[in-house]
C-alpha cells in the first residue's frame with residue numbers, strides 16, 4: 001500500500017473500502033473505522049458483506065468523469081448492529097496486493113456530499129424500500145425455483161408448505177405496496193379527506209368484526225353512552241382503529257384481552273368537544289427508549305414477537321399522520337404486560353350542524 005495513498009485516504013472526510021475480486025477487504029480508511037466502529041484489523045480479509053451492502057451492482061470503470069457520475073445507495077453495517085445509509089460509488093481498480101488482478105474501491109460519501117436532511121431521508125427511504133421489497137422477492141423466487149426443479153420428488157405437504165410461503169410473501173408485498181401508496185398520498189398531501197360526523201360505535205363494530213374473525217383475542221368494548229359523533233373521515237377513522245387494534249392483537253399473547261375504551265372530553269363550558277379512544281393490550285410492551293422509534297417510517301422493534309409477526313413498520317407512521325390530518329392527537333404509554341395507545345379526535349359540537357355520516361340526518 002503506497003504511503004501517499006494511505007496518508008491521503010486518512011485525511012479525507014469520505015469513507016474508503018478496497019476489496020479484491022472475490023470480495024475480501026484489503027483496506028479501509030480512518031473514516032470507515034470512525035463511522036462503523038470496526039477497526040482495520042477486524043475487517044482485513046473479511047468479506048465486504050460484513051460491513052456494507054450496495055443496492056445496485058453498478059461498478060464504474062475508472063474514467064476522468066467519475067466524479068460527476070451518479071451515486072447509488074449503500075448500507076453500512078456498524079459494529080453495534082445499527083445500519084446507516086449513505087451514497088456510494090464503486091470503482092474498478094487493480095487489486096492492491098496482486099496488481100494483475102481486478103479489485104474494487106468503494107467510496108462512501110459520509111458527510112460533505114449530502115446537501116440536506118431531505119436528500120438523506122429520501123435516500124434512506126429508497127434504500128429501505130428496496131430492501132423490504134427484495135426480502136419477500138428473494139423468498140418467492142427461491143421457493144418457486146425449488147418447486148420447479150424438484151417438484152416430483154417433494155412430498156405433497158412440503159409442496160403445499162412452499163406454495164403457502166409464496167402466497168404469504170406475495171401478500172406481504174401487496175401490503176407493503178398499499179402502505180407505501182398511503183405514505184405517498186400523505187406526504188404529497190393528495191389524500192382527500194371527507195370530514196363528516198361519524199358514528200364511532202358503528203366504525204368500531206365494523207373494525208372489530210373483521211379483526212376478531214382472524215384472531216382468538218377477546219376484544220372488550222367499554223364505550224360511553226350518548227357519545228357525540230366524531231368529526232372525521234369515516235374510511236380513515238376505520239384505518240386508524242384497524243391499525244391500532246391489529247397491533248394490539250399482533251403484539252400480545254393469543255386469547256388475551258384487548259380493551260377499547262371510548263369517552264368524551266368536555267371543554268370549560270361543559271360541552272363534549274373531543275373524543276378519547278384508548279386501545280389497551282396485555283402483551284410484550286414497548287421499552288421507553290424505543291417509544292420515539294415506533295411512529296417513524298419502517299420503525300420495527302427488534303424483539304421476538306415483532307420478528308415473528310408480519311408487518312411493514314409503516315402502520316403507526318400512517319396512523320399518526322392520519323390522526324394529525326384529522327386534527328387529532330395520538331400518544332402511547334407502555335410497560336411490560338400493558339400497552340395503551342390513546343387517540344383524541346374532535347367531536348361534533350351540535351351547533352356546527354354537519355351531516356351525520358350514513359344517515360342523512362342533520363344534527
Ligand code: ADP
Nearest residue numbers: 247251285294300301306311312313314315316
Ligand atoms: P408493524 O407493521 O411492524 O406492526 P407499526 O408501525 O404498526 O409496524 O409498529 C411499529 C413497531 O412498534 C412494531 O414493529 C412493534 O415492534 C411496535 N409495536 C406497535 N404496537 C405495539 C403494541 N401494541 N405492543 C408492543 N409493540 C408494539
